[in-house]
Amino acid sequence: DTVMTQSPLSLPVTPGEPASISCRSSESLLHSRGYYSVHWYLQKPGQSPQLLIYQASNRASGVPDRFSGSGSGTDFILKISRVETEDAGVYYCMQALEPPYTFGQGTKLEIK
Amino acid sequence: EVQLVESGGGLVQPGGSLRLSCVGSGFTFSRYWMHWVRQVPGKGLLWVARLNEDGNWIDYADSVKGRFTISRDNAKDTLYLQMNSLRAEDTAMYYCSKDLSGAADSWGQGTLVTVSS
Numbered sequence: 001d002t003v004m005t006q007s008p009l010s011l012p013v014t015p016g017e018p019a020s021i022s023c024r025s026s027e028s029l030l031h032s033r034g035y036y037s038v039h040w041y042l043q044k045p046g047q048s049p050q051l052l053i054y055q056a057s058n059r060a061s062g063v064p065d066r067f068s069g070s071g072s073g074t075d076f077i078l079k080i081s082r083v084e085t086e087d088a089g090v091y092y093c094m095q096a097l098e099p100p101y102t103f104g105q106g107t108k109l110e111i112k
Numbered sequence: 113e114v115q116l117v118e119s120g121g122g123l124v125q126p127g128g129s130l131r132l133s134c135v136g137s138g139f140t141f142s143r144y145w146m147h148w149v150r151q152v153p154g155k156g157l158l159w160v161a162r163l164n165e166d167g168n169w170i171d172y173a174d175s176v177k178g179r180f181t182i183s184r185d186n187a188k189d190t191l192y193l194q195m196n197s198l199r200a201e202d203t204a205m206y207y208c209s210k211d212l213s214g215a216a217d218s219w220g221q222g223t224l225v226t227v228s229s
Contacts, residue, residue, distance in 0.1 A: 039215035096214035099171035
């Protein structure tokens, strides 16, 4: 199974400052159709997860443009240009190249 | 607006069975792959299963293969998860989700399954 490793696992951030989360996969996530099959989610306290970024760099509908995704091969990054208080929660990356799909351990973003 | 509403969770004894349901609305249910994902309270996410639009392409996580069955009824806009031979480690919140280009797009609010004697 493809292992997804996130870092850091805890991320305290001051509002207005940038934040970055790394996700490394144990295998390349390049799909035969030319995109990277890695997706990012945010789970706010007490809520279901919500999709932020799909196929490494595409923002899901309604996601603010302060969120961006990038990367290639086995290394991917989620960036928040200026963190807002509503961005607090746990962020997960997920690979969907081949079943079984697998998630990273989660990164808890805490607002200072 | 896309909505997914799960139901069917509850308390069950080890070795028992439950069937979860997920009703979709606000989108053409029959045109989308669907997923089940679970989460032990306070822990991370675990993908459980997926199936394609007509239900004839199915994949499972190793931990549930042979015990869980995912299915759908497109006439009822409903996704199912039949869970047999339940174990304590299956205790979790179970979410259904709609697929978008391989990602779990919209998610339901979840239904809690507790396996305990």
